[in-house]
Amino acid sequence: MCFPESTDDVAFAVQIANQFKMPFVARGSGTGLAGGATPLDGALVIVTTRMNRIIEVDPSARYAWVEPGVLNLDLTRAVTYLGVHYAPDPSSQQACTIGGNVGTNAGGPHCLAAGVTSAHVLAVDVVLPDGSIERLGSLAPDTPGLDLRGGFVGSEGTMGIATRIAVRLTPNPPEIRTLLADFTAIDDASAAVSAIIAAGIVPAALEMMDAQITRAVEDFVGAGFPRDAEAVLLVEVSGLLGGVEIESDAIDRVCREHGARTVRVAVDPDERALLWKGRKSAFGAVARIAPDYYLHDAVVPRTKLVPVIRRVYEIAEQYELICMNVFHAGDGNLHPLLVFDGREPGIWDRVHAAGDAILTACIEAGGVLSGEHGIGLEKRDAMTLVFDADDLDLQARVRDAFDPDGLANPEKILPKGSRCGEIQRVPEGAWI
Amino acid sequence: MAAGARWAELASTVAAADAVVAVGAGTHADIGGAVVGATEVTVPAGIVAFEPADMTATVNAGTTFAELAHALAEAGQECPLDPRDAEATVGGIVACGLSGARRLGLGPLRNQLLEVTFVTADGRVVRGGGPTVKNVTGYDIPRLFTGSLGTLGILVQVIVRTQPIAAASQWFRSVRDPFDLVAALPDAATIRWDGTETHILLEGHQADIDAQVCAVALEPALPGPQPGTLPDGPHRGRISVEPNRISELADGLRGLDARWAAELGVGTVHIAADDPVAVSAARDVAHHCGGWLLREAGAPELDPFGASFPAAAVQRRLRTALDPTGKLSPGRVPATAPASPVGAAA
Amino acid sequence: MKFDLRLQLDLHLNPDELVACVGCGLCLPHCPTYRVTGEEIASPRGRIAAMRAVADGRAAPDAAFFGAMDACIQCRACEAACPSNVQFGHLMEDTRAAQAPERSRWQRAVEFVAYRGVLPRHRVLTSGTRVLAVAQRLRLVPTRFGLPQLSVRPPTPLAPDPDPDAYLFTGCVMDAWQRDVHRSALRVMRATGARVGLPGAGADCCGALHVHAGRHDEAVALAGRVMGAFPGDAPIVVDSAGCGAALADYGRLVGTADAAAFSARVVDFSTFVAGRSLATRPGSATVVVQDPCHLRHVQRAHLPVAAVLANGYDVKLTADDGLCCGAGGAYSVFEPELSLAVRDRKVAAIRTAAGTDSFVVASANPGCAMHLSAAGLDVRHPAELLEQRLGTD
Ligand SMILES: Cc1cc2nc3c(=O)[nH]c(=O)nc-3n(C[C@H](O)[C@H](O)[C@H](O)COP(=O)(O)OP(=O)(O)OC[C@H]3O[C@@H](n4cnc5c(N)ncnc54)[C@H](O)[C@@H]3O)c2cc1C
Numbered sequence A: 001m002c003f004p005e006s007t008d009d010v011a012f013a014v015q016i017a018n019q020f021k022m023p024f025v026a027r028g029s030g031t032g033l034a035g036g037a038t039p040l041d042g043a044l045v046i047v048t049t050r051m052n053r054i055i056e057v058d059p060s061a062r063y064a065w066v067e068p069g070v071l072n073l074d075l076t077r078a079v080t081y082l083g084v085h086y087a088p089d090p091s092s093q094q095a096c097t098i099g100g101n102v103g104t105n106a107g108g109p110h111c112l113a114a115g116v117t118s119a120h121v122l123a124v125d126v127v128l129p130d131g132s133i134e135r136l137g138s139l140a141p142d143t144p145g146l147d148l149r150g151g152f153v154g155s156e157g158t159m160g161i162a163t164r165i166a167v168r169l170t171p172n173p174p175e176i177r178t179l180l181a182d183f184t185a186i187d188d189a190s191a192a193v194s195a196i197i198a199a200g201i202v203p204a205a206l207e208m209m210d211a212q213i214t215r216a217v218e219d220f221v222g223a224g225f226p227r228d229a230e231a232v233l234l235v236e237v238s239g240l241l242g243g244v245e246i247e248s249d250a251i252d253r254v255c256r257e258h259g260a261r262t263v264r265v266a267v268d269p270d271e272r273a274l275l276w277k278g279r280k281s282a283f284g285a286v287a288r289i290a291p292d293y294y295l296h297d298a299v300v301p302r303t304k305l306v307p308v309i310r311r312v313y314e315i316a317e318q319y320e321l322i323c324m325n326v327f328h329a330g331d332g333n334l335h336p337l338l339v340f341d342g343r344e345p346g347i348w349d350r351v352h353a354a355g356d357a358i359l360t361a362c363i364e365a366g367g368v369l370s371g372e373h374g375i376g377l378e379k380r381d382a383m384t385l386v387f388d389a390d391d392l393d394l395q396a397r398v399r400d401a402f403d404p405d406g407l408a409n410p411e412k413i414l415p416k417g418s419r420c421g422e423i424q425r426v427p428e429g430a431w432i
Numbered sequence B: 001m002a003a004g005a006r007w008a009e010l011a012s013t014v015a016a017a018d019a020v021v022a023v024g025a026g027t028h029a030d031i032g033g034a035v036v037g038a039t040e041v042t043v044p045a046g047i048v049a050f051e052p053a054d055m056t057a058t059v060n061a062g063t064t065f066a067e068l069a070h071a072l073a074e075a076g077q078e079c080p081l082d083p084r085d086a087e088a089t090v091g092g093i094v095a096c097g098l099s100g101a102r103r104l105g106l107g108p109l110r111n112q113l114l115e116v117t118f119v120t121a122d123g124r125v126v127r128g129g130g131p132t133v134k135n136v137t138g139y140d141i142p143r144l145f146t147g148s149l150g151t152l153g154i155l156v157q158v159i160v161r162t163q164p165i166a167a168a169s170q171w172f173r174s175v176r177d178p179f180d181l182v183a184a185l186p187d188a189a190t191i192r193w194d195g196t197e198t199h200i201l202l203e204g205h206q207a208d209i210d211a212q213v214c215a216v217a218l219e220p221a222l223p224g225p226q227p228g229t230l231p232d233g234p235h236r237g238r239i240s241v242e243p244n245r246i247s248e249l250a251d252g253l254r255g256l257d258a259r260w261a262a263e264l265g266v267g268t269v270h271i272a273a274d275d276p277v278a279v280s281a282a283r284d285v286a287h288h289c290g291g292w293l294l295r296e297a298g299a300p301e302l303d304p305f306g307a308s309f310p311a312a313a314v315q316r317r318l319r320t321a322l323d324p325t326g327k328l329s330p331g332r333v334p335a336t337a338p339a340s341p342v343g344a345a346a
Numbered sequence C: 001m002k003f004d005l006r007l008q009l010d011l012h013l014n015p016d017e018l019v020a021c022v023g024c025g026l027c028l029p030h031c032p033t034y035r036v037t038g039e040e041i042a043s044p045r046g047r048i049a050a051m052r053a054v055a056d057g058r059a060a061p062d063a064a065f066f067g068a069m070d071a072c073i074q075c076r077a078c079e080a081a082c083p084s085n086v087q088f089g090h091l092m093e094d095t096r097a098a099q100a101p102e103r104s105r106w107q108r109a110v111e112f113v114a115y116r117g118v119l120p121r122h123r124v125l126t127s128g129t130r131v132l133a134v135a136q137r138l139r140l141v142p143t144r145f146g147l148p149q150l151s152v153r154p155p156t157p158l159a160p161d162p163d164p165d166a167y168l169f170t171g172c173v174m175d176a177w178q179r180d181v182h183r184s185a186l187r188v189m190r191a192t193g194a195r196v197g198l199p200g201a202g203a204d205c206c207g208a209l210h211v212h213a214g215r216h217d218e219a220v221a222l223a224g225r226v227m228g229a230f231p232g233d234a235p236i237v238v239d240s241a242g243c244g245a246a247l248a249d250y251g252r253l254v255g256t257a258d259a260a261a262f263s264a265r266v267v268d269f270s271t272f273v274a275g276r277s278l279a280t281r282p283g284s285a286t287v288v289v290q291d292p293c294h295l296r297h298v299q300r301a302h303l304p305v306a307a308v309l310a311n312g313y314d315v316k317l318t319a320d321d322g323l324c325c326g327a328g329g330a331y332s333v334f335e336p337e338l339s340l341a342v343r344d345r346k347v348a349a350i351r352t353a354a355g356t357d358s359f360v361v362a363s364a365n366p367g368c369a370m371h372l373s374a375a376g377l378d379v380r381h382p383a384e385l386l387e388q389r390l391g392t393d
């Protein structure tokens, strides 16, 4: 494990790894949910937490150069006074690093309209797996040749290590309205989501939480989430006043048409912040129900939400597991959480079986494996569910073009052999 | 299925050929180096699926933008690829990587693309990306394909995002400092400056457009030719420069015998001239400002890129890994030559 | 992993509390030691993982383990940030308790004198304070320790009101070193119309430092003495966030219904004042509020401080979610390097928040106040600041 403080330090570490043919793994805050930063086989862990400087901020050209260890929320906080923010806001934004976001192409509630990380990364300085340093992308709109920047974002550390990142800064919207709609049936809430999108509205954010999550979250933040709702939708519209009014009225109407009991509008920024804090604490809060969780991140077409969500609960019931859902409904990005106590004998088999069944159901509905957490180690072997041998072979070639010697975070993303490693929450040995 | 059969046929043609190039409508044929002596193939056209309620469309790569736009408009939607010539095919637009004119407001081309299906050099039909609006399942193959100029594979089908057509859309004009306008109008679809006058396209709800016009004191565009029309001429180039340096660039362009329009806030500058020398001189100016110029049309003597490719070794390895013998659009990009097929060996 | 089995150590941790951590990492940015080191082992998640490994017998409770535990400031910011409700404070206190016999002889010697010999003996401390004051005047005490300027005169005792409807807790360290704060607190409380009582004999040490150091039995004994000193059911106002937190946790520490009832009576000075009416003169001097961890993360009662001060000052808040200042009781003595690194970060955040060179820092905890004073800041207790603005124009 090493803690480089500059691009050169990283390059040096990677060169050493090359000398000894030692695999290496980049790691930010280790909040990744796919095991991407888990070191295998004595890999050298290159931790970026000490590369945490914001190097340059240009509010007029709306970009900032940052080091990879800068925390997502720290960046936004550091630039708010300039009237801009960094748009991708993973629920883990207070803790995760920009480097990790680039590694996983992270999304977040507000990526529905704004787009995920890849849409906000202009350029990256990268230490390639051979230890050389290159700049991919640029502050200019186009770069000659292939879009290697686009290829790199989301490569989970398998194409090298980002050491400096130029991110786009987004002007703060003049008007924001946050609505909380509560439903007495899950199906109604799912149908409302589909209907909002079908009405041609792309809100800034459109999130759903089911009854159990809502209660767990309410215990933590006390934001006034309805404890007796079967599901709530947290919807935000932002932009210019006229559009915000028209769209929030339309959303209010669609929700009520689909059986919403109440639609509450946050009255001030504090109330809005509290609602979002609740949403963003949801994963953590599940331990209030049972100590372990197993999480998928599939995406389905937004027109299929009702049947898919229904199916997810059926599967959980069939395997006698508690299933909770809190997810980026607006882009169809499900986060079905199976919660359980891992100390119960035989439980892991059931969890795996239910997880597989859920994934299969999502893919049959025209979905994909992961919307934002990445493939890493955990979903690696499920890649064959969506890609055939030729598709995977092509991806392997692309990867090898970046990393001919196979030292950058090997064993991740692309399947090789059978499922390996237990689904552990914190990588073993991460604290050593 | 017919498309499947066409793909298989195409795949065997590609597998058998020594050199092969896909041709679309030929609207962007001057981009990149000339391809000579390659088997020309065309790919199927047609809209395969369009799900307005999901805001995605599956389109065969040979479909023209005009056809796509027409089909989407029936459901009140659009896909803002906005090529200069609506007869351009979707596959061609993607391969050339040219973002549309409303990039400031609607983002670059690469953000529109969700999935690509293509025929590989060795004659396989391969898919990358996925059909959903959000996806990190595997590597971002669609982004690698935007701007690949047909050197990674022959695109046969793509899935794109669509979006509702704005309720209102209107061009305005202003003689204010153009760079102030960029700051004052963060929601503009495009702000285009030709060195004297600025044209602004506002889209959205009418009330918001009115409010912006009022706040920034914009004037309606003059009647006459579409204010959004890009400069035209036999010799054309597209400059890419940091948005911060456009005014510096403009100072350099002023002395040239060329027409130009800069997309403020983006950094794309469209340039057209009657004499190729002016395009060449514009390239020098671009280089001086840390940018580069892509030859878009004409200027046959001019190097197509005039700039080195960053991380050239990786670019070369990537092309070689996907096309070990260099049969795909040979000559399109500078020498992929000394290819040690590293990736293919693994 | 192999290790000497004789080193196995039962941490006596509550297994349910231990597994409650799902490793989400949401606590990381709130942890001062993680912030300055960037190392997982210096983070709450890393520390819990380490405790878990030791509790499961997968790792040895070796020097590295103890080092990691000792490096924790016990600010409990992680606990407030944790959506899983992980009781980090308890886990760490229990670990320290198990670890107490393993600590170095030097540390134990220092602690023995401090915890047994000085703190619970009011008179020893008061006279010791006077010696210290003289030493300070003679510049014998390194400024790193950040002691406030001490008075050489023996303190004049505080006078209680008859028939009190609220008590002021006076404690040990604070009573001796910052008697002026009590005086101010008393005046402000009276200005709100309260009749303020003072504790009877026995309330000379809340036991907080003992709990932190894992000296459980001594802490329980001290708690018993304190509870006996506050008859009746009037609220017990505490003007030291650390003592307040300790008193408010007697319910758990002692584990009796009486103790729980006692804890429910405990209220921080600013919360008490905020709930009553107080006439103050408005003013424009800049005050940056520093949230002591024991107020913000443990008692979760930091908001009233800014609220009460806002009536007399231009109040500024730091933008660091109340990150710890690095004082942590005896922490600054045992872990000087980390403590100073954490303090540097805090001082920078305070200066940024102030936005001017002329400002005062309000801190409701003497430990924080001393620590920050030593960094050259002008730190006052909210009670002192309020006292200056009492009355009407
Ligand atoms: C409570 C909670 C909520 C979450 N919510 C979301 C959400 O809403 N949206 C979302 O997308 N994710 C979410 N996540 C997942 C996670 O936070 C993101 O994946 C995040 O981007 C990881 O950042 P990190 O700094 O922790 O990276 P790590 O976990 O340390 O690493 C993640 C991956 O990126 C690679 N990597 C790290 N740094 C670099 C670098 N400098 N260069 C190249 N590769 C690198 C690693 O090798 C690894 O493969 C959530 C996680 C938690 C615990």
Ligand code: SF4
Pocket (backbone or CB within 6 Å): A284, C020, C021, C022, C023, C024, C025, C026, C027, C028, C044, C045, C048, C078, C081, C082, C083, C084, C085, C086
């Ligand atoms: S202590 Fe809480 S916040 Fe920290 S990692 Fe564990 S569960 Fe998450």
Ligand code: SF4
Pocket (backbone or CB within 6 Å): C030, C031, C032, C033, C034, C042, C043, C044, C047, C071, C072, C073, C074, C075, C076, C077, C078, C079, C088
């Ligand atoms: S108590 Fe404070 S120092 Fe200790 S782990 Fe928690 S946040 Fe970090």
